[in-house]
Amino acid sequence: MCLILSIETSTRSCSVALSLNGKLVNSIEEVSEQYSHSEQLTVFIEQLLLNENIKVSDLDAIAIGSGPGSYTGLRIGTSTAKGLCYACGIPLIAIPTLDAMAEGMKNNYPDMQLCPMIDARRMEVYCAVYYSNLASSVEAKVINEDSFKKELSQGSVLFFGDGANKCQNMLSHPNANFELGIYPSASDMIFIAYNKYENKEFEDLAYFEPFYLKDFLSGVNT
Template identity: 50%
Template sequence: MALLLAIETTTKNCSVALFQDVNLIHLCEHNSEEYSHSENLTLFIQQAVHDANILLEDIDAILVSKGPGSYTGLRIGTATAKGLCYSLDIPLVSLSTLKSMAFGMLSEGEYSFYCPMIDARRMEVFAAIYDQANNEVREVRADIVDANIYSDFLKEKVLFFGDGAFKCKDIIRHPNAHFVDGFFPSARHMGILGVKKFMDKEFENIAYFEPYYLKDFVIGKK
């Protein structure tokens, strides 16, 4: 059985989970407006290992949420994940933050499409759209939200969620648009997707792996 450590730091929720195969055996997370990931992440990893009564050397792979999201959060999570992989000589598995978010919401009612949103700034969000089988049906983009941006999908029921969805409620006014508040990326949703990639040996090159910033869009805006 595989023992996997998952790291999620793309938003203000700093989250660490341990999985025995697909079974969640420990979760540490803290949602803070202060983005205290640099202080919390290592402590959460130590706490998870201690509380699960295992050693770091028992871990078979590291799962890391690769973005898009906060530049600083992504750097902290990626650097920590790569450091663990180097020191423990274990593989690195990266997961799309938005795909993991969508996977975590699949049980929430009967919707045709799921649209996870991460707040970028102003009226911008990082978003993608997934179907009921967690297949990506519209690629990840940095969207400037207006009333019609998702009109092609709103012919059917769409669930919008994530910290970018709150500011869209008053703009996307459509009977097929549904919103969930208070949902953030969490390491708890990375297990099943991570185990599949681990079993398929879809590993990253630790030396060259970089998170997915969508930074060309962000840097180009003023």
């Protein structure tokens, strides 16, 4: 039996999910413009475990959305996940946020290139393009009319995530498709987390750090 608690706090959405052997058991999620993760996260975890009559000591691992994303949100999620892992003596699994977002959309759009986007302020986004489970490198992009020319010339691309909202007017190519209002979710981490658990791909609790936006946006609060 493999019982994993997944935590995702990289954007305005604060979400937790409980999974058993790679299948969703239950989840709690809320999008807040105030980034109130510090008040929400521990409450969500306690409520989720209570709802399923699960104790923290029953967990086999904690999975954390590792970014890129908000410095504040990632710091809160990571410190909470590390604390639970230390207290219970269980491993930490890191899931890149864009990978999880693509995982959550691929079954609905099997023939499209998938481009999850996380808002990096101004006209910048963090993004990667996925097709047939292969991904381009994660990078910060300044979006303009010439962005994604190669990908769009090769076929349909689905742009989604909170960064896609501000790109819709710029990317007017007939192969550009949009799903707005999509946020990273702990539920989308489950399949990847289970595979990593089975392969013992764990993080070093003492040294693990998430992928903050701060290196790209020096001096900008997120």
